[in-house]
Amino acid sequence: MTRVELFVGKGGVGKTTLACATAMSYARAGQRVLIASLDQAHSLGDALGVRFAHDPGTVTGIARVAPNLDAIEVDSLALLEDRFHDVVRMLATGGKHEHGLDLAALDPAELTGLPGVQELLMLIELTQFAEEDDWDVLVVDCPPSADMLRIVTAPDTLLGYLERIWPPHARALSAAGLDLRRAVLAATVNKIVAAVTEVRDLLADHARTGAKLVTGAERVAVAETERVRSAAALLGLRLDAVLVNKVLPAVPPADSAHPAIHWYLARRAEQVRVVEELYERFDGDVRVLIAEHSGAEPVGLAALSVLSYSVDAATPPGDNLPEVRTSSGEPVVRWESGTGLHSVYTLRMHLPVVDPATLRLGRVEDDVIVGADGVRRRVRLAPVLRRCTVDGAELDGKHLVLRFVPDPELWPR
Incomplete structure (x- = not known):
C-alpha cells in the first residue's frame, strides 16, 4: 500500500x-x-x-x-x-x-x-x-x-x-x-x-x-x-x-x-x-x-x-526526540452525565487554537461548523447528537469540547 x-x-x-x-x-x-x-x-x-x-x-x-x-x-x-x-x-x-x-x-x-x-x-x-x-x-x-x-x-x-x-x-x-x-x-x-x-x-x-x-x-x-x-x-x-x-x-x-x-x-x-x-x-x-x-x-x-x-x-x-503524540483527527463523542432528558454528551476534537478569538461555531441541520485560525470545517454529528442542542463550548488545552443536551421535541420517550 x-x-x-x-x-x-x-x-x-x-x-x-x-x-x-x-x-x-x-x-x-x-x-x-x-x-x-x-x-x-x-x-x-x-x-x-x-x-x-x-x-x-x-x-x-x-x-x-x-x-x-x-x-x-x-x-x-x-x-x-x-x-x-x-x-x-x-x-x-x-x-x-x-x-x-x-x-x-x-x-x-x-x-x-x-x-x-x-x-x-x-x-x-x-x-x-x-x-x-x-x-x-x-x-x-x-x-x-x-x-x-x-x-x-x-x-x-x-x-x-x-x-x-x-x-x-x-x-x-x-x-x-x-x-x-x-x-x-x-x-x-x-x-x-x-x-x-x-x-x-x-x-x-x-x-x-x-x-x-x-x-x-x-x-x-x-x-x-x-x-x-x-x-x-x-x-x-x-x-x-x-x-x-x-x-x-x-x-x-x-x-x-x-x-x-x-x-x-x-x-x-x-x-x-x-x-x-x-x-x-x-x-x-x-x-x-x-x-x-x-x-x-x-x-x-x-x-x-x-x-x-x-x-x-x-x-x-x-533519535532522542520526544515521542509524538498523534490524534486520530476525528471528533470523539462521550456520555458525560445524567440520564434521559437530563443527559449530557460531549464532542471532543483535537484543536490547538493559536488565537481563541478566531474560534467560530455554528449548527446547520445535522452538522456543526467549526472555524479557527482562518479555516472552517463542517463536522457531521453522531446520531445521538442530532437529537440534541448545543449547551456550551470550551477550549480544554489543545482540545475543543462541545456539550450537548437532549432536545425534548426530538428525544425518544
Whole structure:
C-alpha cells in the first residue's frame, strides 16, 4: 500500500528541494518513489534539472529521473480539459434534449473559475497514483500553505453540497428512471462522488497519509507554523513534523573581529532561539527537525543527492526526540452525565487554537461548523447528537469540547 507524504510550506523556504531530497533518500534505500508536484509554478522540474513536457491540451506523463524515482508535474488545466471532454462524451450518449444545460456548448476554460474544480482533479489524480501498486511512497510537493489547506477542504465541501442539492436517494431514482440523459448524468455524479470520497478517505487516513511542514528559522515563521498546525488538526490532517530549513551550522570558536563572523554568529544564535521556541510551543505534539544550510542552492540530481543525506541526518532512526503524540483527527463523542432528558454528551476534537478569538461555531441541520485560525470545517454529528442542542463550548488545552443536551421535541420517550 502506497504511503503518502505531503510537503507543505510557503514559498521561498525550500519546500520543493526538501521534498526532492526526501524522495531521493527513500529511493536510495530501495523504495519505489513517485514525487508529484501540485504547485502550478512547476518548480519541481527546475529543482530536479529536468524538463517536463507541457504541450497544450495534453496531460503531462510520468518521467523516470533516477533509479527507483519517478516524477510528475500535475497540470490542473490540462486535467480539466481532458476530464471534461470525457464527461461530455458520456453525457452525449444519452441523446439530445431541447431544454436545460447543454454541457457540450461549454468550453473547459469556462469552468476554471468554479471554486475547487482544479484542486479536486489534482487530488483525484494523486489518489489514483496512491491506489496503484507501482510505488511504495508518494511524495507530494504541495502549493503554498494557505492554498493547500483550501485544497484539503475541497472534497468535504463538494460532497456536502451534492448531498444537499441532489441526495443519494434522488440520484438513485434518476439512475433508474426513463429519462436516459438524466440517468447518465446521475451515473456520472455517482462516479464523481465515489472518486471524491476516495480522496477524502485517503487524506483522513492517518495510517497512510501525513504532512511535513517546511519552514524557516525566522521569528515570523513561528506564528505561521502554529496556525498551520491548528488548521491541520481541524481538517483532520496528520502533521508528522516541522522541518526547519536552512539553519546555519555551528562553527568552531573564532577570535577574528571580522564583521562577517559577528554577523554569522548573531544570525545563528537568532535561529537557535527560534528553533528552541518551536520546540517549546509544540511540546512533543509534532517533531521539530533541523535541515542545515547547504550553501549553494541545491539544483539538479547531483546536488539533491548530497542534500538527501542531510535529510537522513535530520530524521535519524532511534533519535532522542520526544515521542509524538498523534490524534486520530476525528471528533470523539462521550456520555458525560445524567440520564434521559437530563443527559449530557460531549464532542471532543483535537484543536490547538493559536488565537481563541478566531474560534467560530455554528449548527446547520445535522452538522456543526467549526472555524479557527482562518479555516472552517463542517463536522457531521453522531446520531445521538442530532437529537440534541448545543449547551456550551470550551477550549480544554489543545482540545475543543462541545456539550450537548437532549432536545425534548426530538428525544425518544
